[in-house]
Amino acid sequence: MTHVVTESCIRCKYTDCVDVCPVDCFREGPNFLTIDPDECIDCAVCIPECPVSAIYAEEDLPKDQMHMIQLNEELAQLPGWKSITKRKEPLPDADDWKDKTGKLPQLLR
Template identity: 50%
Template sequence: MTYIVNDNCIACKYTDCVEVCPVDCFYEGENMLVIHPDECIDCGVCEPECPADAIRPDTDPEAEKWVEFNRKYSEMWPVIVTKKDPLPDAEEMDGKEGKMDLFSEAPGEGG
């Protein structure tokens, strides 16, 4: 099993999860995070830290498509290990539908 980040993270990008990850498997895009599925050790400590409920186990019924999505972008984006402020409209965007339209492939700063 592994954990994934889904589209609930888009336009929010809370980073509470990266501080608790013991293996630094989070990667930062411009407006979301992903987890490298081969680096995740399935500890689950990140899942309850996400205010947007964007981190799910790969056993979740909707998670299958997100495993490869997370893999793809974790290989393109820089690792993130330090908590940062969420995006400016995070509270407003939390829970919104159709956020894939807002997704950016651009990398974040990492760090």
């Protein structure tokens, strides 16, 4: 099992979670963070750090977010999605997007 970043992160990209990750399993894309399932050790310290509650243990993932398991794995392997290990500012309009749902079409690869 691993942890999964859900659609809530899209267009927000708060990075509070990366500061606490002991194995640097987060990868950064243009407007989303993903967790590399090959690196994640299931410690769960990232879950309470996310201000938009976008991170779940795979077994606790809401049914409408199950597609994000495969997507996290796929995106973590893309060459342009590099490891992120230090907190950065969220996207400039993150507060405008943090409560929106159905953001998958907004995902930039």
